Amino acid sequence: MHSKYIIVGSSHAALEAATAIRLIDAEGALTLLTRDAHPPYSPTILPYLVSGRARPDKVALRGPDYFRDNAIAFVPGAAVAALDPALSSLRLESGETWRYDRLLIATGAAPALPPVRGLADVPFHVLRSMDDAADLRQAIGQARSAIVLGAGLIGMHAAENMAKAGVAVSVVELQPHVLSGYFEPKASEIIEATFARNGVRLLLGQSLADVERQGEGCLATLADGKTIAADLLLVCTGVKPNIGFLDGSGIEVDSGILVDDWMRSNLPNIWAAGDVAQARGFWGGKIVNGILPNAVEQGRIAGLGMAGDAGVKPFPGAVLLNTYSFFGQQAISVGHGRAGDGFEIAESGGEDVYRRIVLKDGQLAGIATINDFVDAGIMWQLILRRTDLSPVKAAFIADPRRVGRQLMSQIWR
Amino acid sequence: MGKCFSTLQFHASRCDGCGDCMTACALAKADTGDPAYSRIRILPKADSNGVELALCRQCADPICVMNCPSGALSKNSDSGVIDWAEGQCVNCLLCTAGCAYAGIVYEDAVGHVTKCDLCGGDPACVKACPSEALEYRTASRIFNAYADKEDMFCRGLAACHGCNSELLIRHTMRMVGPDSVVAAPPGCIPGMGTVGYNGQTGAKVPIFHSLLTNTATMLAGVKMQYNRVGREVTAIALAGDGGTSDAGFQSVSGAAERNDPILFICVDNEGYMNTGMQSSGVTPYGSWTSTTPVGGRMQGKPTEAKNLPVIMAMHNCSYVATASTAFLEDYYAKLEKAIEVAKTGMAYLHVYAPCPTGWRFPSAMTTQVCRMQVRTNFIALWEYDPGNGLRFTHPVNRPEPVAEYLKLVGKYRHLSEAQVAHIQHTVDAKIVYLRQLTQLAASRGP
Numbered sequence: 001m002h003s004k005y006i007i008v009g010s011s012h013a014a015l016e017a018a019t020a021i022r023l024i025d026a027e028g029a030l031t032l033l034t035r036d037a038h039p040p041y042s043p044t045i046l047p048y049l050v051s052g053r054a055r056p057d058k059v060a061l062r063g064p065d066y067f068r069d070n071a072i073a074f075v076p077g078a079a080v081a082a083l084d085p086a087l088s089s090l091r092l093e094s095g096e097t098w099r100y101d102r103l104l105i106a107t108g109a110a111p112a113l114p115p116v117r118g119l120a121d122v123p124f125h126v127l128r129s130m131d132d133a134a135d136l137r138q139a140i141g142q143a144r145s146a147i148v149l150g151a152g153l154i155g156m157h158a159a160e161n162m163a164k165a166g167v168a169v170s171v172v173e174l175q176p177h178v179l180s181g182y183f184e185p186k187a188s189e190i191i192e193a194t195f196a197r198n199g200v201r202l203l204l205g206q207s208l209a210d211v212e213r214q215g216e217g218c219l220a221t222l223a224d225g226k227t228i229a230a231d232l233l234l235v236c237t238g239v240k241p242n243i244g245f246l247d248g249s250g251i252e253v254d255s256g257i258l259v260d261d262w263m264r265s266n267l268p269n270i271w272a273a274g275d276v277a278q279a280r281g282f283w284g285g286k287i288v289n290g291i292l293p294n295a296v297e298q299g300r301i302a303g304l305g306m307a308g309d310a311g312v313k314p315f316p317g318a319v320l321l322n323t324y325s326f327f328g329q330q331a332i333s334v335g336h337g338r339a340g341d342g343f344e345i346a347e348s349g350g351e352d353v354y355r356r357i358v359l360k361d362g363q364l365a366g367i368a369t370i371n372d373f374v375d376a377g378i379m380w381q382l383i384l385r386r387t388d389l390s391p392v393k394a395a396f397i398a399d400p401r402r403v404g405r406q407l408m409s410q411i412w413r
Numbered sequence: 414m415g416k417c418f419s420t421l422q423f424h425a426s427r428c429d430g431c432g433d434c435m436t437a438c439a440l441a442k443a444d445t446g447d448p449a450y451s452r453i454r455i456l457p458k459a460d461s462n463g464v465e466l467a468l469c470r471q472c473a474d475p476i477c478v479m480n481c482p483s484g485a486l487s488k489n490s491d492s493g494v495i496d497w498a499e500g501q502c503v504n505c506l507l508c509t510a511g512c513a514y515a516g517i518v519y520e521d522a523v524g525h526v527t528k529c530d531l532c533g534g535d536p537a538c539v540k541a542c543p544s545e546a547l548e549y550r551t552a553s554r555i556f557n558a559y560a561d562k563e564d565m566f567c568r569g570l571a572a573c574h575g576c577n578s579e580l581l582i583r584h585t586m587r588m589v590g591p592d593s594v595v596a597a598p599p600g601c602i603p604g605m606g607t608v609g610y611n612g613q614t615g616a617k618v619p620i621f622h623s624l625l626t627n628t629a630t631m632l633a634g635v636k637m638q639y640n641r642v643g644r645e646v647t648a649i650a651l652a653g654d655g656g657t658s659d660a661g662f663q664s665v666s667g668a669a670e671r672n673d674p675i676l677f678i679c680v681d682n683e684g685y686m687n688t689g690m691q692s693s694g695v696t697p698y699g700s701w702t703s704t705t706p707v708g709g710r711m712q713g714k715p716t717e718a719k720n721l722p723v724i725m726a727m728h729n730c731s732y733v734a735t736a737s738t739a740f741l742e743d744y745y746a747k748l749e750k751a752i753e754v755a756k757t758g759m760a761y762l763h764v765y766a767p768c769p770t771g772w773r774f775p776s777a778m779t780t781q782v783c784r785m786q787v788r789t790n791f792i793a794l795w796e797y798d799p800g801n802g803l804r805f806t807h808p809v810n811r812p813e814p815v816a817e818y819l820k821l822v823g824k825y826r827h828l829s830e831a832q833v834a835h836i837q838h839t840v841d842a843k844i845v846y847l848r849q850l851t852q853l854a855a856s857r858g859p
Contacts, residue, residue: 016479042482048503054483058501061484293510296479323506330506330519373519376510377476392459405515406456409465 002099003031003073005306006090008080009106010034011042012292013274013299015061017104020303022070028307030072033090033098035079035107038130039063043108044292047157049133050140051164056130080107083249085267102269102306105246105257106299109239109275109290114149117210122218124211124233127154136234140165143231147171147220149208150237151178153324156195158234160326163200170201170228172208172220182322182333183368186347187354190370194327194352241276241288254278256288261314263302271306273298282317282383283336283365289318293380316384323376334379335366346397357397362390367400378404387411417553417560418493421529421536423466428546430455430464437541441532449522452529453538454515469516469529471495476511477528486517493553494530502526552742562587565617572605575769575776577738577783578680579605582651584741585678586618588748593647594639595620596632598661600653602680604687607651625660628652633673640674647676647752654681658694658721669728669759676755678762679721686771694719698839699832701824702771712827717839722763723847726797731758734796734806737765739783743794743806750796765792773823785818790844795851802854803847815840 005021007014010032021030034040039060048054067074079093083103090098111126113119125136140146140162148159151173162169171178177188178195192202203222210221217231241256252258252266256278263271263279274295281287297315304312324331329352337356339345344359354370364382367374382389382404389396389407396403435451443450454467471488475495478486485501486508488494497517504525508517517528529536531549539547565586572579578601586593597603597620606615608622623631628650636648657665657679665677684702685691692702697718701707705714726733732754736744744764751760767782769775774782786792787809794807815837819825828836 012479012482044482044505044507045503048483048505053503054501059483061482292482292507293476293480296476296511300479321510323510325504325506332506334510371521373521375512375515375518376506377512378515380510381513395459402456403459405454405467406459406465408513408515409456409467410458 001031001096002029004028004101005030005104006098006100006102007032007104007106008034008090009104009108009274009276010036010040010074010076011106011108011274011295012061013108013277013295013302014104014106015040016296016299017106017271017273017303017306018070018072020300020309021307022072024304024307024309027071030070031098032067032072032074033078033080033092034074034076036129037077039076040074041130042292043128046127046130046133047154047161049130050127050137050158051161052137056134080245083246083251083270085249085251085270088269100269103271104299104302104306105265105270105272105276106274106295106302107242107245107276109241109288111235112238112240113235114208114237116149116208118212119235122211122213122233123216124218124235126235127158128239139232140167143167143217145169145217145230146232146234147208147218147228147230149233149235151175151202151204152181152236152238153179153322155234155236156191156324156326158236159195159200160198162232163195163198167232168199168201170203170230171195172203172206172222174205174207176205178202178204179324179331182320182324183331184337184356186349187331187356187368187370190349190352190354191326191331194329198327239275239290241278243276254286258286262305262312263298263315264305271302273302279315280317282319287318289320291321293321294318319380319383321376321380329371330373331368331370332374332376333366333368334374334376335364335383337366337368355400357400359389359393362388362393364389372401374401375404375408378408381408381411385411416490416493417556418471419531419534419549419551419553420471420493421468421531421539422548422550423468424546424548425464425466427544428455428464428466429544430457431543433541433543434538434547437537438529441537442527443523447522449520450527452527467515469495469512470514471529471531477508477517478511480507480511482507492531492534495528496530497526497528499525555741555745559584559587563591563617565589565591565593566607567615567617570605570607570615572601573768573770573776575779576601576605576766577779578602578682578766581680581738581764581766582607584744585649585651585748586616588745589647589649589676589752591618592645593618593649594632594635596623596628596635596648596650596652597621598623598625598628598650598652598656600656600680600685601682601687602651602653623650625656627664628656628661629664629668629673629675629677631664632675632677633668633671636673636675645756647755648674649676649678649755651678651680653685653687654679654683654695654721655685655693657681658719662694665725665761666728669725669730669761672730672758674755674757674759676751676760676762678764680764680766681721682766682768682771683718684768684771686768690771695721697836699825699828699836701773701827707827712829712832713824720843722761722795723850725761725763726803729799730761731755732760732796732798733763734761735763735765735792735794737783737787737792737794739780740787740794740807747796747806754798767822771824773826774821778821782818782821785813785821789813789815789818790840791815791818793844793847795847803850804854805847805851 257272275290358366435448439450699713734747754760790812
């Protein structure tokens with residue numbers, strides 16, 4: 001089989017790349033190969049499928065009409081086994097071979113399993129695919145107790161769902177605080193208090209030494225020797241890019257596929273975008289920034305480049321960003337919260353409200369809030385544009401939402 | 414062709430920040446006057462005087478939609494609105510990370526994200542705005558209706574840079590369509606190549622180069638012949654103001670009096686612009702032209718322009734209207750009527766065509782000059798038919814001073830304050846006169 005454009009993957013980066021290609025090239029054969037058997041969906045929706053807030057038949061990001069109208073061949077259930085860049089070809093696990101002129105790798109990431117003794121021998125869940133979500137939803141319905149390993153976004157979402165379903169949940173996290181990738185300790189404490197109030201047991205600064213099967217469930221032993229028995233074990237200790245099938249292909253990888261500012265890999269005619277790509281970080285280095293808006297942006301850039309758009313702008317660099325709802329409350333984080341030389345920190349808040357603004361050289365470096373809505377898109381733009389906030393600094397610190405809106409509505413005109 | 418959509422336009426310079434739009438929005442969307450519920454936000458500027466607007470732009474490449482993991486947001490291909498499906502939204506707020514304009518935001522009081530939906534095409538904020546700072550622009554329907562229609566003129570017409578006559582005739586003939594015959598007396602329109610060069614034509618429909626003096630009668634005769642052989646065509650004249658108001662007037666007047674079934678369009682650039690910018694009967698007072706120079710004895714044209722469209726209305730022919738290319742929706746509505754009317758009687762359209770070459774203004778300013786003609790009431794947009802009399806189609810109740818228009822145009826550069834005051838007086842008097850005509854129509858009753 002041959003297709004001018006082949007995109008491996010079917011989530012945000014892949015779909016935006018396909019849309020971008022069709023903006024420039026309405027006719028070149030375009031094929032999406034994806035391991036998943038389902039219509040395209042977002043990994044971000046999975047916790048909501050677990051909770052039942054979203055329904056599996058209502059979360060498709062594109063329907064058959066879209067693929068038909070845009071002349072895109074969507075091939076589900078097509079897992080790629082190997083890449084041969086010399087022949088510009090892909091071999092599927094089914095043995096089928098596809099040849100491409102231009103290839104985008106947007107295979108995303110898979111759960112990274114921690115080195116816990118006995119983990120391979122006990123039944124446990126992960127949450128990265130729609131099938132995972134269905135399994136977990138069913139398991140929660142039958143469980144009375146659960147262990148969530150890892151207090152990142154997926155783990156915290158899942159723990160909340162379990163608590164709401166009446167399951168006794170223990171969250172085990174190696175770091176001293178939850179969501180430490182996004183929030184400073186004070187903010188995390190507000191989130192932790194909310195979870196504790198809702199009956200979730202948080203075992204922070206703890207690691208799992210050993211698990212063993214106990215009946216239908218498991219018995220976990222913490223590093224400090226304590227044991228917890230649970231009907232259900234959910235492992236969400238982060239993800240790792242899906243790059244196994246690239247072994248021996250000559251493509252440069254570090255944590256993910258190394259790409260330049262146009263999402264090009266070191267090999268000709270091969271691009272990478274989304275959670276599988278390791279691209280420029282806004283503040284230096286090359287990072288895998290596994291967040292949805294990042295995948296959207298990178299997918300677009302890759303797609304435009306693949307279609308030969310002369311006007312494509314380079315990737316400005318990855319900024320950490322997230323919006324997180326928990327028990328009806330909102331946490332937002334854009335940029336970084338680090339302190340240090342030359343950083344100016346403005347922190348305020350109360351029992352369940354929090355705001356931290358980090359400025360450097362008069363520019364925004366990061367903002368994190370809890371129950372204090374700020375427009376993440378505006379904050380992101382202020383960072384990316386390196387907007388000089390010095391003339392309005394005091395006002396911005398006092399009311400970042402209002403001043404951010406004022407500034408952006410002024411800047412765009 | 415793609416599709417265009419209606420949109421909200423914000424004129425920051427007219428907004429006084431009263432906030433009535435926000436109250437109206439909150440009332441329409443949440444049945445409360447609390448502006449926290451408003452989806453439109455007027456904000457004072459951060460570092461200077463004035464206001465800005467935070468509102469959903471209904472983007473063509475909406476990042477909010479791309480960022481939505483649940484399929485709750487989508488671009489509506491009929492209305493162009495970014496639709497939000499409450500049932501599918503999981504309140505993850507990732508859409509807000511995609512918007513640089515605070516067009517989709519979360520409010521604690523509301524409990525979910527909200528965004529402008531243009532009230533289904535009838536925005537409450539626009540109706541509530543007391544200073545005309547918000548406008549709902551629907552010109553997109555012109556594009557949607559006519560962009561796919563064939564252009565009846567060939568490429569490469571040699572109009573001057575910035576000329577709106579070419580724009581006008583291409584728009585016009587797109588709507589009139591192929592079943593038509595065009596008369597073009599001497600003037601800029603034939604001069605730019607519509608009647609062709611070297612035995613080739615510039616139009617895709619029959620077009621003939623009449624004399625300045627006989628356009629209307631010749632066209633009426635051609636139309637009569639088409640009627641005789643049983644072919645329905647639109648007989649249309651694309652004439653200048655010279656070919657209409659001066660040398661051409663007796664035949665135009667005669668056709669109007671007989672109510673001949675033709676569509677006569679006068680493209681008024683206030684003089685003989687393609688022969689060296691001589692003055693015509695409709696050149697306004699004070700204008701510099703090559704025959705009304707500025708010097709020791711004369712300060713531009715010493716006499717007033719005759720009000721040609723009103724004179725045409727006084728003939729009681731079937732339809733008379735004025736138009737400006739800065740207000741194309743208005744023009745399209747009138748052209749539609751005129752085409753229909755011209756099947757049985759005479760329709761006369763008087764379209765103003767500011768001339769960058771002859772009036773001495775930069776070619777990029779044509780549409781702005783057209784717009785200011787209307788905003789200052791230098792010209793009024795109206796229509797007339799014998800049954801309903803005269804009515805304004807775009808009344809300007811708070812006109813800007815006419816000096817704001819005059820200063821854009823080089824042919825008025827020499828004007829003294831007294832001359833400007835004189836022109837302002839003439840403009841005011843003309844509007845009073847037209848208003849009296851509208852009242853006459855109203856008092857006549859059904």
